[in-house]
Structure formats: C-alpha cells, structure tokens
Amino acid sequence: MKRNYKIIVIGAGHAGCEAALVCAKMGLKTLIITLNVDSIARMPCNPAIGGIAKGQMVREIDAMGGMMGLITDKAGIQFKILNSSRGPAVWSPRAQCDKELYSVLMSKYLQNQQNLEILQSEATSLIVKNSKIYGIKILTGEIIETDAIIVTTGTFLKGTIYLGKIYFEGGRFNERASSHLSKSLTEDCGLVLGRFKTTTTPRINKLSIDYSKMQEQSGDAKPNPFSHFTDIESWRKNLKQLSCWLTYTNSTTHKIVRDNLTLSSINIGKVNSKSPRYCPAIEEKIKRYPEKTSHHIFVEPEGYNTNEVYLNGLYTGLPFNLQQKMINSIVGLENAKVIRYGYAIEYDYSNPLQIKETLETKTVENLFLGGQINGTTGYEEAASQGFIAGINASLKILGKDPLILKRNEAYIGILIDDITTKGVDEPYRMFTSRAEYRLSIRNDNTDLRLMDIGHSIGLISDKLYKKFELYKKTIKYIYKKNIENLPTDKDLHPWSIEKAKEEVCIHKKYEGYIEIQNKIANKIKKNEDRKIPENFDYSKIKSLCAETKQRLMKVCPQTIGQASKIHAIKPSDIAILTIYLEKQKKERKNKNIENN
Ligand SMILES: Cc1cc2nc3c(=O)[nH]c(=O)nc-3n(C[C@H](O)[C@H](O)[C@H](O)COP(=O)(O)OP(=O)(O)OC[C@H]3O[C@@H](n4cnc5c(N)ncnc54)[C@H](O)[C@@H]3O)c2cc1C
Structure with missing residues (x-):
C-alpha cells in the first residue's frame, strides 16, 4: 500500500x-x-x-x-x-x-x-x-x-x-x-x-x-x-x-x-x-x-x-x-x-x-x-x-x-x-x-x-495568548499613566510589569521619529516615477557605498522606481539618491533664477 x-x-x-x-x-x-x-x-x-x-x-x-x-x-x-x-x-x-x-x-x-x-x-x-x-x-x-x-x-x-x-x-x-x-x-x-x-x-x-x-x-x-x-x-x-x-x-x-x-x-x-x-x-x-x-x-x-x-x-x-x-x-x-x-x-x-x-x-x-x-x-x-x-x-x-x-x-x-x-x-x-x-x-x-x-x-495557545492580551492592556494603562490597578507579574508571566514599562519607554522615545520615518517611506513611494537624468554620475554621491554605485552604474535605471527594484539596492540607498536628486534640482533652479 x-x-x-x-x-x-x-x-x-x-x-x-x-x-x-x-x-x-x-x-x-x-x-x-x-x-x-x-x-x-x-x-x-x-x-x-x-x-x-x-x-x-x-x-x-x-x-x-x-x-x-x-x-x-x-x-x-x-x-x-x-x-x-x-x-x-x-x-x-x-x-x-x-x-x-x-x-x-x-x-x-x-x-x-x-x-x-x-x-x-x-x-x-x-x-x-x-x-x-x-x-x-x-x-x-x-x-x-x-x-x-x-x-x-x-x-x-x-x-x-x-x-x-x-x-x-x-x-x-x-x-x-x-x-x-x-x-x-x-x-x-x-x-x-x-x-x-x-x-x-x-x-x-x-x-x-x-x-x-x-x-x-x-x-x-x-x-x-x-x-x-x-x-x-x-x-x-x-x-x-x-x-x-x-x-x-x-x-x-x-x-x-x-x-x-x-x-x-x-x-x-x-x-x-x-x-x-x-x-x-x-x-x-x-x-x-x-x-x-x-x-x-x-x-x-x-x-x-x-x-x-x-x-x-x-x-x-x-x-x-x-x-x-x-x-x-x-x-x-x-x-x-x-x-x-x-x-x-x-x-x-x-x-x-x-x-x-x-x-x-x-x-x-x-x-x-x-x-x-x-x-x-x-x-x-x-x-x-x-x-x-x-x-x-x-x-x-x-x-x-x-x-x-x-x-x-x-x-x-x-x-x-x-x-x-x-x-x-x-x-x-x-x-x-x-x-x-x-x-x-x-x-x-x-x-x-x-x-x-x-x-x-x-x-x-489560547492560554498564552490570554496572558499576552493582558500584557497589551498593561502597556496601554502604563502609557496613559493609569497605573492604579495593574496586574501582578504572576498574572502576566512570562511577560512582566518591568517589560511593559520598558516597552512604553522605548515607544515614547521613538514616537516622533517613527512619524518622520513613515513620511520618508511614503515620499519614496510617491517618488517612484521620478526620472534619473541620463548618464547620471553616481560616483559623485559620497554617502553611497561602492557596491551600490557599482550596481546603479551597471543598470543605469531611468526612474527611482526602477532603481529600487535592482537587486541589493536598499531603501536607505534610495533615500540618499532621492535627496541628492532633489538637491540637484534645487541648485539648478537657483542657478536659473540667478542667470535670469
Ligand atoms: C561550508 C558551509 C559554509 C557556510 N557558510 C555560511 C556563512 O558564512 N554564513 C552563513 O550565514 N551561512 C553559511 N552557511 C549556510 C548555512 O549553513 C545555511 O544557510 C543554512 O544551514 C541553510 O539552511 P537550510 O535549511 O536551507 O539547509 P541545510 O541546513 O543545508 O539543510 C539541508 C537539508 O536538506 C537535506 N537534503 C538535501 N537534499 C535532500 C534530498 N534529496 N532528500 C532528502 N533530504 C535532502 C539535508 O540532509 C539537510 O538536512 C554555510 C554552509 C556550509 C555548508
């Protein structure tokens, strides 16, 4: 059989x-x-x-x-x-x-x-x-x-x-x-x-x-x-x-x-x-x-x-x-x-x-x-x-x-x-x-x-998940400084009050930065159709590493979207490239104003 x-x-x-x-x-x-x-x-x-x-x-x-x-x-x-x-x-x-x-x-x-x-x-x-x-x-x-x-x-x-x-x-x-x-x-x-x-x-x-x-x-x-x-x-x-x-x-x-x-x-x-x-x-x-x-x-x-x-x-x-x-x-x-x-x-x-x-x-x-x-x-x-x-x-x-x-x-x-x-x-x-x-x-x-x-x-398991739900509630209470009736460590185990406090602390530390991070990520998404000039010289962007420059020069992408799809090109590289192109555009604009 x-x-x-x-x-x-x-x-x-x-x-x-x-x-x-x-x-x-x-x-x-x-x-x-x-x-x-x-x-x-x-x-x-x-x-x-x-x-x-x-x-x-x-x-x-x-x-x-x-x-x-x-x-x-x-x-x-x-x-x-x-x-x-x-x-x-x-x-x-x-x-x-x-x-x-x-x-x-x-x-x-x-x-x-x-x-x-x-x-x-x-x-x-x-x-x-x-x-x-x-x-x-x-x-x-x-x-x-x-x-x-x-x-x-x-x-x-x-x-x-x-x-x-x-x-x-x-x-x-x-x-x-x-x-x-x-x-x-x-x-x-x-x-x-x-x-x-x-x-x-x-x-x-x-x-x-x-x-x-x-x-x-x-x-x-x-x-x-x-x-x-x-x-x-x-x-x-x-x-x-x-x-x-x-x-x-x-x-x-x-x-x-x-x-x-x-x-x-x-x-x-x-x-x-x-x-x-x-x-x-x-x-x-x-x-x-x-x-x-x-x-x-x-x-x-x-x-x-x-x-x-x-x-x-x-x-x-x-x-x-x-x-x-x-x-x-x-x-x-x-x-x-x-x-x-x-x-x-x-x-x-x-x-x-x-x-x-x-x-x-x-x-x-x-x-x-x-x-x-x-x-x-x-x-x-x-x-x-x-x-x-x-x-x-x-x-x-x-x-x-x-x-x-x-x-x-x-x-x-x-x-x-x-x-x-x-x-x-x-x-x-x-x-x-x-x-x-x-x-x-x-x-x-x-x-x-x-x-x-x-x-x-x-x-x-449901048993662990119940503890986890209590932990999530505890984080919310601590975040809102509503700390009168917090559960005990025993109720929360394997989580703890100390862990919940740490989490709130880290979250508060990053709140503002996360907002900025999300804005940058959204901006990159919106910039996908942005054109990269022909024969663009990547070697001039100092903050890009040699590997990234090599890959970009090999493919010569026409847009930011295309650049982001190249193997091993990281979001941080795209952010640097976008900022550089924006800076160049501003410089060109200022030059034009001066010339006029
Ligand atoms: C020499 C060497 C150097 C490495 N160096 C690094 C390193 O520097 N950095 C790093 O991050 N990783 C390194 N690794 C890679 C790391 O070992 C693997 O990334 C990781 O083990 C991959 O896990 P895996 O489950 O995909 O495959 P593996 O751990 O390789 O397991 C493959 C399994 O498939 C089974 N198998 C294969 N073919 C068949 C078949 N036809 N029928 C039945 N069973 C089969 C094998 O018996 C084995 O159990 C190295 C690996 C080796 C061998």
Missing part, C-alpha cells in the same frame, strides 16, 4: 525543521525526509544564532510560534545584545550555541511532535501531474503520495566540496550530496537552477591556543533570552556562559594568503559561482582590501563538551597545509592544531523570482521552496522561509488565505519581498539597512507586531 501524507518536507536543516513543525502543529499529517537523521538542524558554519537583523528574525519566528528561539535559549552558551551602545531600534540579540546540543534538541522536538514522521532517505524526484504536486520518489524506488511538498535542500543539490585543488561531491563535509533532485526540479518542475558557493573556517583544538595573548569577549552580565516564552529568572540562574576571544591576522598571515592565492579553490576557476559578499573568504578580503594590514578573528567555542573552536573571520578555500601555516601566523594561535579544515562548497539554487510571495513555485502548484535553495545564506534566513513556507503550504491545503507579511510588519516580510521581487545574483542575507521601517520593526516589539498572527493560525 502506498504511504501518503498531506505535506512532505524535503530536508531537515533550519528551514525544513521549522516548516515541518508548523505543518504538523497546524494539524496536517506531515513527513520530513532527510539524508541523515544524525545531522538534523546542523550548523555547518558559525555555531551562533542571531546577530544584526538576524536576531530580529528569530524573535519574529518565535512570536508566531516557531522553534528557533526556544531551542537557542536551551542550547546557548553565550548571549549578547549587539549594538547595545546605540538605540533600541538597532539592538540585535545573538547567541553562541552548543551546536551539538542544538541539533539534538531540535531532533528530539521533531520526534515528539504529533502528526510528524521522520524518514532518513533521499528524495530523488518529485512527481508532478497536470502541473500539480502528486508525490515524491525516494532512493529505494518507493513512491510516497502527498498534497504538497516543501523543498529545503540547503547546500546539498549537486554539492561539490573544494579544499584547494582537491574537490569531491558532498552536501557538507562528510555528508553526501543530493545528486538526483536537481534534474527533477528542472525537468519535471520547469525551474531554472544556478550555482552559488560559500566557505567555512577551520576548527582548532582549544588546548593548543594561548588565550593570554587575546582579548576576552564575555557575554552580557544580564543576558536576555531569545524566546518570549522562556522563564527569564530561572533561565538566567541556570545559564553557564562561555567566553569568546579576539585576535587578529597580521602582515605574515596576509603574505601567506597573497603568495598562494592561485592555489585557493575560490580562485582556481573551478568555483566560478558567486559567494556571500558579507562573509567573504580571507582570500577575498585580502584581495578586496589590500590596504588593510589586519582583520578581526573571533575565537569561538563550539559547545560545552568539545574542545573544538571556530575561527570566525577565517573562512577559506586554501589547501590544508597552508591553512595550518596561516593559522600559526596569528597571535595566540602559534601552536594551534587544526581538527577540521575549512573548505568551500558550490551548490545549485533556484532563483527566487520563480516563486510567489507565499513561497509556492509559479510553475508547479503546491510546490514550495524555502531556505538556502532560494539563494539566501544564513540559518535565520533559512528558518524564516521554512516557517512561512510551512504556514502557507498548510493554509493552502486547509483552503485558507495565505500569510504574506508586509515590509512594515517584519524583517521576514522584507526578506521574502526582496527575494521574490528582485531575485538574487549573489547569496542574500538580511541587514537592518534593508528595512525602510526599522524604527518600528524592532527587536523589543516582535510580540506586539506578530503574536496575533501566530495565535490566529493556531500556533500560539
């Missing part, structure tokens, strides 16, 4: 896990299929969750009932609010994680979830009938029927691993590639695939490091959890934070890299595809910034029960003997011993212009794509898409309206809007500068922005 499910999720990385959990929680019989059940929710690169703009996305997933925040709180070994010296609008939580524990906890969560089954196998092809999903075929030849499929295959599609001149098939080091599915995605589903690449750093043994020569980077004295639902007091009491350390590359390191650039896999022409601009290999950094004599290297523990340490900033595709030499040239790492070498990986991705804002493909009904397969990079970007793909696949099966988050509601809305309208020509990652409404979509108010949505979908 043929097995059948309402939804099948292919892949159990950060996108696949969020997707599968959502579908099962929404009451649909779901199967998650993965090449290796021992590597569920693995972090193949940095053992950390969150960071600038990414931390906000994790909190957004959490506010709607996703898992990444809760698991990070349980597996975190160091918690920090980044940008804490600046205003709350740009505060971003980040946690160093015990990566093994993260994977184990997520795996256990999947195993315990009602309506969800896990299968270790390879999906080799998708079965499509009349342009609609019918099922999948797996490596054993078995056909499994389903109403919808969510593909979250990360870096595995035709993955090729490079270590200097050596290269071989692989989805990650020591994990085989997914070599069949690309053919089906192109031939059966009509998708066009491209190639991207990324690199990771070597891991070394902490016992071989001289920490006395480095600067200690400790976690926050009063750490904050990611999840809105973590009991903050007991969590703080039980948390044992580990330190990270800071050292730097130097002229010797740079010489080793420069002298051997031709041997790196990112340069020998085998890896021709684009890599993430913002996590470049050390080879790329040294080439791109020849004037710099040193770069930061953050030395980060990978967990409580391992000696392995991650060298953040030393992403590389150099051959292994040179990796060892490069590491030993760095202060504090003179005797460091490599446990795992860094490597580059190249894989197939599908340009997200081929999906709708629901993350369903335009070519095949009920086929959804989420995560790195859509040309993004990062665990948080992947989890966000997996979560939304899971919700929208479920809503579609249930015959309900889709969930489309707006740009002024959530970073997740910006991510999906950006990739589905502009496409990608290099791996996409999130930044606060991509958000034109960043003063209102803050880290502190993710619950106020999104918990209603999570509850309406059925991912936030």
Whole structure:
C-alpha cells in the first residue's frame, strides 16, 4: 500500500525543521525526509544564532510560534545584545550555541511532535501531474503520495566540496550530496537552477591556543533570552556562559594568503559561482582590501563538551597545509592544531523570482521552496522561509488565505519581498539597512507586531495568548499613566510589569521619529516615477557605498522606481539618491533664477 501524507518536507536543516513543525502543529499529517537523521538542524558554519537583523528574525519566528528561539535559549552558551551602545531600534540579540546540543534538541522536538514522521532517505524526484504536486520518489524506488511538498535542500543539490585543488561531491563535509533532485526540479518542475558557493573556517583544538595573548569577549552580565516564552529568572540562574576571544591576522598571515592565492579553490576557476559578499573568504578580503594590514578573528567555542573552536573571520578555500601555516601566523594561535579544515562548497539554487510571495513555485502548484535553495545564506534566513513556507503550504491545503507579511510588519516580510521581487545574483542575507521601517520593526516589539498572527493560525495557545492580551492592556494603562490597578507579574508571566514599562519607554522615545520615518517611506513611494537624468554620475554621491554605485552604474535605471527594484539596492540607498536628486534640482533652479 502506498504511504501518503498531506505535506512532505524535503530536508531537515533550519528551514525544513521549522516548516515541518508548523505543518504538523497546524494539524496536517506531515513527513520530513532527510539524508541523515544524525545531522538534523546542523550548523555547518558559525555555531551562533542571531546577530544584526538576524536576531530580529528569530524573535519574529518565535512570536508566531516557531522553534528557533526556544531551542537557542536551551542550547546557548553565550548571549549578547549587539549594538547595545546605540538605540533600541538597532539592538540585535545573538547567541553562541552548543551546536551539538542544538541539533539534538531540535531532533528530539521533531520526534515528539504529533502528526510528524521522520524518514532518513533521499528524495530523488518529485512527481508532478497536470502541473500539480502528486508525490515524491525516494532512493529505494518507493513512491510516497502527498498534497504538497516543501523543498529545503540547503547546500546539498549537486554539492561539490573544494579544499584547494582537491574537490569531491558532498552536501557538507562528510555528508553526501543530493545528486538526483536537481534534474527533477528542472525537468519535471520547469525551474531554472544556478550555482552559488560559500566557505567555512577551520576548527582548532582549544588546548593548543594561548588565550593570554587575546582579548576576552564575555557575554552580557544580564543576558536576555531569545524566546518570549522562556522563564527569564530561572533561565538566567541556570545559564553557564562561555567566553569568546579576539585576535587578529597580521602582515605574515596576509603574505601567506597573497603568495598562494592561485592555489585557493575560490580562485582556481573551478568555483566560478558567486559567494556571500558579507562573509567573504580571507582570500577575498585580502584581495578586496589590500590596504588593510589586519582583520578581526573571533575565537569561538563550539559547545560545552568539545574542545573544538571556530575561527570566525577565517573562512577559506586554501589547501590544508597552508591553512595550518596561516593559522600559526596569528597571535595566540602559534601552536594551534587544526581538527577540521575549512573548505568551500558550490551548490545549485533556484532563483527566487520563480516563486510567489507565499513561497509556492509559479510553475508547479503546491510546490514550495524555502531556505538556502532560494539563494539566501544564513540559518535565520533559512528558518524564516521554512516557517512561512510551512504556514502557507498548510493554509493552502486547509483552503485558507495565505500569510504574506508586509515590509512594515517584519524583517521576514522584507526578506521574502526582496527575494521574490528582485531575485538574487549573489547569496542574500538580511541587514537592518534593508528595512525602510526599522524604527518600528524592532527587536523589543516582535510580540506586539506578530503574536496575533501566530495565535490566529493556531500556533500560539489560547492560554498564552490570554496572558499576552493582558500584557497589551498593561502597556496601554502604563502609557496613559493609569497605573492604579495593574496586574501582578504572576498574572502576566512570562511577560512582566518591568517589560511593559520598558516597552512604553522605548515607544515614547521613538514616537516622533517613527512619524518622520513613515513620511520618508511614503515620499519614496510617491517618488517612484521620478526620472534619473541620463548618464547620471553616481560616483559623485559620497554617502553611497561602492557596491551600490557599482550596481546603479551597471543598470543605469531611468526612474527611482526602477532603481529600487535592482537587486541589493536598499531603501536607505534610495533615500540618499532621492535627496541628492532633489538637491540637484534645487541648485539648478537657483542657478536659473540667478542667470535670469
Ligand atoms: C561550508 C558551509 C559554509 C557556510 N557558510 C555560511 C556563512 O558564512 N554564513 C552563513 O550565514 N551561512 C553559511 N552557511 C549556510 C548555512 O549553513 C545555511 O544557510 C543554512 O544551514 C541553510 O539552511 P537550510 O535549511 O536551507 O539547509 P541545510 O541546513 O543545508 O539543510 C539541508 C537539508 O536538506 C537535506 N537534503 C538535501 N537534499 C535532500 C534530498 N534529496 N532528500 C532528502 N533530504 C535532502 C539535508 O540532509 C539537510 O538536512 C554555510 C554552509 C556550509 C555548508
């Protein structure tokens, strides 16, 4: 008898896990299929969750009932609010994680979830009938029927691993590639695939490091959890934070890299595809910034029960003997011993212009794509898409309206809007500068922005939602200084009076600025038809970065609207361009008056 499910999720990385959990929680019989059940929710690169703009996305997933925040709180070994010296609008939580524990906890969560089954196998092809999903075929030849499929295959599609001149098939080091599915995605589903690449750093043994020569980077004295639902007091009491350390590359390191650039896999022409601009290999950094004599290297523990340490900033595709030499040239790492070498990986991705804002493909009904397969990079970007793909696949099966988050509601809305309208020509990652409404979509108010949505979908329980409603009322009372009959912390738990007061304080601080921000955003919208003069010289706009100038000069947009649709052009760039054009217009007008 043929097995059948309402939804099948292919892949159990950060996108696949969020997707599968959502579908099962929404009451649909779901199967998650993965090449290796021992590597569920693995972090193949940095053992950390969150960071600038990414931390906000994790909190957004959490506010709607996703898992990444809760698991990070349980597996975190160091918690920090980044940008804490600046205003709350740009505060971003980040946690160093015990990566093994993260994977184990997520795996256990999947195993315990009602309506969800896990299968270790390879999906080799998708079965499509009349342009609609019918099922999948797996490596054993078995056909499994389903109403919808969510593909979250990360870096595995035709993955090729490079270590200097050596290269071989692989989805990650020591994990085989997914070599069949690309053919089906192109031939059966009509998708066009491209190639991207990324690199990771070597891991070394902490016992071989001289920490006395480095600067200690400790976690926050009063750490904050990611999840809105973590009991903050007991969590703080039980948390044992580990330190990270800071050292730097130097002229010797740079010489080793420069002298051997031709041997790196990112340069020998085998890896021709684009890599993430913002996590470049050390080879790329040294080439791109020849004037710099040193770069930061953050030395980060990978967990409580391992000696392995991650060298953040030393992403590389150099051959292994040179990796060892490069590491030993760095202060504090003179005797460091490599446990795992860094490597580059190249894989197939599908340009997200081929999906709708629901993350369903335009070519095949009920086929959804989420995560790195859509040309993004990062665990948080992947989890966000997996979560939304899971919700929208479920809503579609249930015959309900889709969930489309707006740009002024959530970073997740910006991510999906950006990739589905502009496409990608290099791996996409999130930044606060991509958000034109960043003063209102803050880290502190993710619950106020999104918990209603999570509850309406059925991912936030009625019991918790009642507490949340009381919290919202409390905020209103405090805002209006009506503080006589406030509820107790016990009534509000896991929220609190302190949290409500903080929220009011931040809101009041930003009220005026948010009004200005909205006016600017509206002005940009109104200015969409504004003409940009032919042969306009972008190099004259000092406040635009080199990357933006390059992209604008390449496309030569005729209007502001066209400029805003260019890949990687941010709302802040458009604001600068609009103001510059306005200034020029005024100057021209004044000159004309003078001449007359
Ligand atoms: C070497 C390397 C370096 C990286 N560097 C960075 C970096 O610098 N910065 C950054 O932000 N991110 C980096 N990443 C990317 C980060 O790992 C991903 O963004 C994130 O893990 C993507 O999540 P995902 O869920 O889309 O896919 P993944 O986490 O890759 O998970 C894919 C899942 O799909 C499964 N799968 C694949 N094909 C099949 C199939 N046919 N059948 C069944 N199961 C299948 C796999 O078993 C796996 O479970 C790096 C990744 C690698 C491998």
